[in-house]
Amino acid sequence: MHAFDHLQLAAIARRHGTPLWIYDAGAIRQRIAQLKAFDTIRYAQKANSNTHILRLMRAEGVKVDAVSLGEIERALAAGYRGGGEDADIVFTADVLDRPTLARVVAERITVNAGSIDMLRQLGEAAPGHPVWLRINPGFGHGHSQKTNTGGENSKHGIWHGDLDEALQAIRQFKLRLVGVHMHIGSGVDYGHLEQVCGAMVDLVAKLDCDIEAISAGGGLSIPYRDGEPRIDTGHYFQLWDAARQRIAERLGHPVRLEIEPGRFLVAESGALLAEVHAVKNMGSRRFALVDAGFNDLMRPSLYGSYHRITVLDADGHEKTGSEDTVVAGPLCESGDVFTQQEGGTVETRPLPPAAVGDLMVFHDAGAYGASMSSNYNSRPLLAEVLVDGGEPRLIRRRQTMAELLALEA
């Protein structure tokens, strides 16, 4: 959990305006420390790709995953480099467009291939290039069907039954196979974890070539709701370490174990600060309307995701009391509601009675918050503030209206 006190949040909101993203560097470092048993922590930057967050990760010895040319450029801008054994940057994708292929080859960025076509296209352009195979083991799991990345309904990875064909492409184009990767979804439980570890061991047993490393992918969940269990990272490591040992015995040499979390590292470090601008009753329902919308924090509208909400008065004192409230944003669309279930059913939340001018804090918004924002309703992207050692620093300024219009000039 982030360590902001409410008065500090209110002061930062006054200084930088709302809506605003705010992150606690200490909370990120704490989560990194919890995963130190893994040989490589590779941050899935799609969760939050601000270059200042990436610099923090790099300073802590965390490597990075990129899923687009833009994410590659962000990693390079933050000081990560291509090449090397335990590659700084791994590009994970299911397709390779031409500009990305050119950049990946020029910077010698390791590619985690999610399709055999990617292997062929890369191999033709750059024989000897280092690759991982991202394998779809035939099953998956996610906090929402939209975040399940395994099984027959998922477009991700190379189907486990096509392993031989993938290896053939690797040999034909003289690519260098570094390792095998599995990521079955976001929000995994231990049952599925054991299943993936088993699938990884079985898969490597079928390889007729050597590998240096395996990747456990990401997917570690966090407790968004009060009372939800917290993942036991020690147990998580033990399960993967056992799989790694069986693979190492079979290959006859040590095997590096990577993990690739996004959410776990940054979700709890971040909050979205918004101001209440209107309070109104719709029949029996009470609505509090804030200045942040689903173009800023998309998760509730897209997946019915739950984010804890705290109500502060304008000075930052936490309000008390309980009133069933629907919390909604300013967008001209009915689905712009922060309290809803997957599928769109609007829910009330018992919250302290909100008044115009109060602040609402949407917690655990450090992952898939800012990085999923859009300009819908022609709303500029928000500013981001990183607090490190008590010092708030603006790490992205608010987009201006001129910037919003600039591409159409």
Ligand code: LLP
């Ligand atoms: N590795 C790969 C190949 C992935 O596709 C993902 C997430 C991760 C790692 C990191 O997963 P994490 O540790 O963050 O669960 N927008 C959704 C999550 C989509 C995740 C997509 N891939 C959300 O807000 O919940």
